[in-house]
Amino acid sequence: MEAYALEWLTLLVRWLHLVAAIAWIGTSFYFIALDYALVSPRDARDLARGVGGEAWEIHGGGFYRVEKFTLAPAELPERLHWFKWEAYTTWLSGFGLLVLLYYLRADAYLIDRQVADLAPWQAVAISLGLLLGGWLVYDWLCRRLGHRPWVLAGLLALLIVAVAWGSSHWFSGRAVYLQVGAMLGTWMAANVFFVIIPGQREMVAAKLAGREPDPRYGWAGKQRSVHNNYLTLPVLFAMMSNHFPLTYSHPHGWLVLVALMGIAAWFRHFFNLRHQGRTVWAIPASSAAALTLLALWMAPLDRLRPPMASTAPAVEFTTVQRIVQQRCVTCHSAQPSYPGFPAAPKGVVFDTPEQIRAQAAAIYQQAVQTQVMPLGNLTQMTPAERAQLADWYTHGAPGP
Numbered sequence: 001m002e003a004y005a006l007e008w009l010t011l012l013v014r015w016l017h018l019v020a021a022i023a024w025i026g027t028s029f030y031f032i033a034l035d036y037a038l039v040s041p042r043d044a045r046d047l048a049r050g051v052g053g054e055a056w057e058i059h060g061g062g063f064y065r066v067e068k069f070t071l072a073p074a075e076l077p078e079r080l081h082w083f084k085w086e087a088y089t090t091w092l093s094g095f096g097l098l099v100l101l102y103y104l105r106a107d108a109y110l111i112d113r114q115v116a117d118l119a120p121w122q123a124v125a126i127s128l129g130l131l132l133g134g135w136l137v138y139d140w141l142c143r144r145l146g147h148r149p150w151v152l153a154g155l156l157a158l159l160i161v162a163v164a165w166g167s168s169h170w171f172s173g174r175a176v177y178l179q180v181g182a183m184l185g186t187w188m189a190a191n192v193f194f195v196i197i198p199g200q201r202e203m204v205a206a207k208l209a210g211r212e213p214d215p216r217y218g219w220a221g222k223q224r225s226v227h228n229n230y231l232t233l234p235v236l237f238a239m240m241s242n243h244f245p246l247t248y249s250h251p252h253g254w255l256v257l258v259a260l261m262g263i264a265a266w267f268r269h270f271f272n273l274r275h276q277g278r279t280v281w282a283i284p285a286s287s288a289a290a291l292t293l294l295a296l297w298m299a300p301l302d303r304l305r306p307p308m309a310s311t312a313p314a315v316e317f318t319t320v321q322r323i324v325q326q327r328c329v330t331c332h333s334a335q336p337s338y339p340g341f342p343a344a345p346k347g348v349v350f351d352t353p354e355q356i357r358a359q360a361a362a363i364y365q366q367a368v369q370t371q372v373m374p375l376g377n378l379t380q381m382t383p384a385e386r387a388q389l390a391d392w393y394t395h396g397a398p399g400p
Contacts, residue, residue, distance in 0.1 A: 003339065003341060003342040004342040006100065006104075006342075007342045007343070009100065010097070010100050010101065013093050013096045013097055013100065014093075014097055016089065016093045017090060017093035017094050017096075017097055020086055020089035020090040020093055021090045021094075021239075023086040023090075024086035024087050024089075024090045025232050025236070027083050027086060028225070028228055028229050028232055029229070029232070031083075031225070032225065032226065032229045032272060032275065033271075033275045034055060034066060034068075035068070035222075036272060036275035036276040037055045037275055037276075038052070038053025038054060038055050038066075038068055039053060039054065039055065040052075040053060040054075041053070041054045041067070046067070049069075049073065049074065050069045050070050050071065050072070050073060050074065051067045051068070051069055051070070052068055052069060052070035053067070053068045054066065054067045054068070071203075071212065071213050071215060071218065072203060072206075072207050072212075072213050073207075075207075076204065076207050076208065080204070082197070082200070084192055084193075084196075084197050087188065087189050087192040087193070088189065088192070088193065090185070090189065091185060091186065091188075091189035094182065094185055094239075095182075098127075098178070098182055102127070102175060102178065103120075103124045103127070106120035106123050106124060107120060107376060107378055108338070108375045108376050108378050109172065109174070109175060109375060109376065110123045110124070110127065110171055110172065110175045110376070111123050111171065111172060111175075111376050112171065112172035112173070112175075112376045112377060113376065113377055113378075113380070114377055115168070115169065115170070115171065115172065116169060116170050116171075118170065123170065123171065126170050126171075127171075127179055127182075130163060130166075130167065130179060130183055131182060131183055131186050134159070134163060134183040134186065134187065135183075135186050135187055135190050137159060138156065138159065138187050139190070139194070139195075141155055141156065141159075142223070142224070142227075146220070146223055149223075157262070160180065160184070160258065160261065161258050163179075163180055163183060164176065164180050164254040164255075164257050164258050165254050167179045167180060167254065168253065168254035172375075172376050173245075173248035173249050173250075173253045173372065174241065174242045174245070174248045174372070176248065176253060176254055176257065177238050177241040177242070177247070177248050177253075177257050178238060178239075178241075178242070180238055180257060180261075181234070181235050181237075181238020181239055181241075182238075184231050184234060184235050184238070185231075185235050187227070187228075187231065188227075188228045188231055188232075188235070191224035191225075191227060191228055192224075192228075195220055195221060195224045196220075196221040196224055196225060199217030199218065199220055199221045200217070200221060202214070202217050203217050203218065229268065229272070230265045230268050230269070230272075231265070232268065233264035233265065233267065233268050234260075234261035234262075234264045234265055236264075237260055237261065237264055238257070238261070241257075245366070245370045245372040246298065246299075246370065247260070247298075248372070249370035249371060249372045250298055256294070256298060259290070259294050260294070263287050263290050263291060263294075266283060266286070266287055266290075267283065267284065267287045269283060270283035270284055270287075314391065314392065314395035315388045315389075315391045315392040315395070317353065317392070319388055319392075320356065320388065320389060320392045321353060321356060323381070323385045323388065323389060324350045324356055324363070325350070326379065327367075327374050327379040327380075327381040327385065328350050328363075328367075328373070328374060328379070329350050329351065330374075330378075330379060331344060331345055331374070331375070332344045332345065332348050332349050332350045333349055333350065333351055334349050334351055338378075348362070360392075360393055361393075363389060363393070364389065364390065364393040367381065367386055367389055368386050368389055368390045368393070371386065
């Protein structure tokens, strides 16, 4: 019952995380697009009121006129809408998932014994240290180099590369992607909590006290909001990456991650320029070219060819069944024996010879080609056993 309750808790937290993330990313996309679409007001009276830009919009059967003040209006409205709980809820639910899936099940998801022989508490400590340390370094760089955006961007890119490379020496392939994505998500939420919202509170407090707000707070908030906007697509990829083992199972999976995140941020730049009235088709074209080159680099010709049948005698099915029962059935069974799995992942079970034969291609791909299974090699499948599975498959996966 404990595993069953944990599965329900994971489902609900993941659902909450998804809904909150949609709301947060939606506001990020909208407000950046709105900010870039603003034009100087034509009415001199609006300029006199301190309006720095306006935009006319149509949506849901109605017309909207949005104004942005250069600093603040002469008087604050009675009701002021804040945008913060989307960010806080996304991070809290995401961290909850990180705990439920990767920290409480560190042996299965966070650790790969072929990469580093860490105790679960050690892996969790490293992960937490990267989340906290990554934010401290990022924030320090922003405060020191905020007025030199290209230098700052270059150093932040190097920081992400360093964390991805370092994580690949401590965690499993899929955990590397989640770790880097969680670090970037932490930057985004911390930007809201420590910079954007406090700055806005100070601006409100200044108006209530009858003094002009300090423009530094608005500038800093805008900068961090733009950072968050460029990080959205890289973080989204990291969060969905566990469904695509061809990325994180690559021998240089950390480099694949960095490349895909860079392409995603570059493609986001296309939309931000478009919101400003500049359509630079070279950006999506170069993004597509980079993705094509990356895909070709990840899949050399010998991996694109189907497996060649071996001339050696086929491995007997009894050998394959023994390997599967020892290394796979702890999770992939109608009644999994591994703690924390109330049901077989993705409903795949290997309890009978027929079920093993039906999943022959998946077994070959997951245990031989990508070697992402067993998770974290928790059951210690040996290279010799993987070779036997490969030989069985190349002979046409003969049954019993």
